[in-house]
Amino acid sequence: MRATVIKICLVFIFLAAIGLLAGAVSEYYFSSFSGSFNEITGGTIHGSNANDNENFLAIPLGFNFSYNGNTYSEVSIQTNGFIAMGNSVITSNVAISSVSGTNNIIAALNRDIKARDTGSLMSLTSGTAPNRVFTVQWMHYRRVPTTAANDDFSFQIQLLESSNKIRFIYGIFSTVTVSTAATIQVGLRGDSSADFNNRTTTTDWSATASGTANSSTCTLSQVVYPATNLTFEWTPPTVTEIPLHAANPNPADNATGIATNAVLGWSNGGGTLTGYKVYLGTNNPPTNIVNGYVQTATSYNPGGLLSNTHYYWQIVPFNGVGDAVNCPVWNFTTVLPPPVISGTVSWQYNQLPV
Numbered sequence: 001m002r003a004t005v006i007k008i009c010l011v012f013i014f015l016a017a018i019g020l021l022a023g024a025v026s027e028y029y030f031s032s033f034s035g036s037f038n039e040i041t042g043g044t045i046h047g048s049n050a051n052d053n054e055n056f057l058a059i060p061l062g063f064n065f066s067y068n069g070n071t072y073s074e075v076s077i078q079t080n081g082f083i084a085m086g087n088s089v090i091t092s093n094v095a096i097s098s099v100s101g102t103n104n105i106i107a108a109l110n111r112d113i114k115a116r117d118t119g120s121l122m123s124l125t126s127g128t129a130p131n132r133v134f135t136v137q138w139m140h141y142r143r144v145p146t147t148a149a150n151d152d153f154s155f156q157i158q159l160l161e162s163s164n165k166i167r168f169i170y171g172i173f174s175t176v177t178v179s180t181a182a183t184i185q186v187g188l189r190g191d192s193s194a195d196f197n198n199r200t201t202t203t204d205w206s207a208t209a210s211g212t213a214n215s216s217t218c219t220l221s222q223v224v225y226p227a228t229n230l231t232f233e234w235t236p237p238t239v240t241e242i243p244l245h246a247a248n249p250n251p252a253d254n255a256t257g258i259a260t261n262a263v264l265g266w267s268n269g270g271g272t273l274t275g276y277k278v279y280l281g282t283n284n285p286p287t288n289i290v291n292g293y294v295q296t297a298t299s300y301n302p303g304g305l306l307s308n309t310h311y312y313w314q315i316v317p318f319n320g321v322g323d324a325v326n327c328p329v330w331n332f333t334t335v336l337p338p339p340v341i342s343g344t345v346s347w348q349y350n351q352l353p354v
Helices: 004-023
Strands: 029-034 056-065 072-077 082-085 105-110 114-125 133-143 150-158 165-176 183-187 194-202 228-233 245-249 255-258 264-265 275-281 290-295 309-318 330-333
Touching: 056 114, 056 133, 072 133, 072 245, 105 165, 264 275
Parallel strands: 255 330
Antiparallel strands: 029 228, 056 072, 072 082, 082 105, 105 183, 114 133, 133 150, 150 165, 165 228, 183 194, 245 264, 275 290, 275 309, 309 330
16 A cells, blocks of 8 residues: 555656656746836737727747747737737636637736727737737737726837747836726736646736746726836746657558658647757658658648658757757558559450540
């Protein structure tokens, strides 16, 4: 019995270690300072001044951005004060704490808000590589309740290339005259609502505390609101370890009868990574078809395979520290070619088919 308990404990310890290696937004470092809110112009306008509970999907960043151990080239914007990494998002007034909400989101001022008559929602990529900045800007927004109709506030979410830092920059908050709808979710959410890094205050946005629950909020009222140019910044943890090897190969290892138009797929096995090196061949180790092609996606289309052929393939995740080790070489065999019908058919001259 004791041996069984020890084994179970070891399993939980191992799983916990894997979870730590996979990273978490709770490990991001937070800082607050007075920056500079500079209104962006000339970017992409999303929706109109009638925006209310709108989603804008798969907006290109113009560069790769690492968040919570994964690399993204696009985000989705939700008008209720937050963005989601990747190509999808669902509406939420409590995006960090909602059990059924979108994962891997960044919330600067999340609750039910909408554009004023003079409002706009814009995104813009500015600067030059490797120091570009992707900005999403809410300009002249308000809380939805009619008692908050006098609200007029503006803010930005910025994603910084290379450093992978996240910034919230708050502009002018004027005529905030009521405490209606006062609770605002501010912060980061990772792979679930249990992984969060948020802020809380009831008195001073310049002196927020770390949230103790995923539902922690900051108060927005006639006397409590962000000062102009207040900036919140999240810095990702320093990468000190190589990523783990990839997992869940598709086709499965040793699979047979695989279609010649198959696309190779896999999942992140854990850890912070920059991308993947793809190897494919009829030799082992595989190199003679694809030899270390670098990409960020978790799928690769070889563009057509030969029938009745045994293939080997390997995915090597990597980051600034180095390549993953002990990466398995998977293999599969493609489907047999269709049968070829051959022979001679003859008819008598007076028995030709019609």
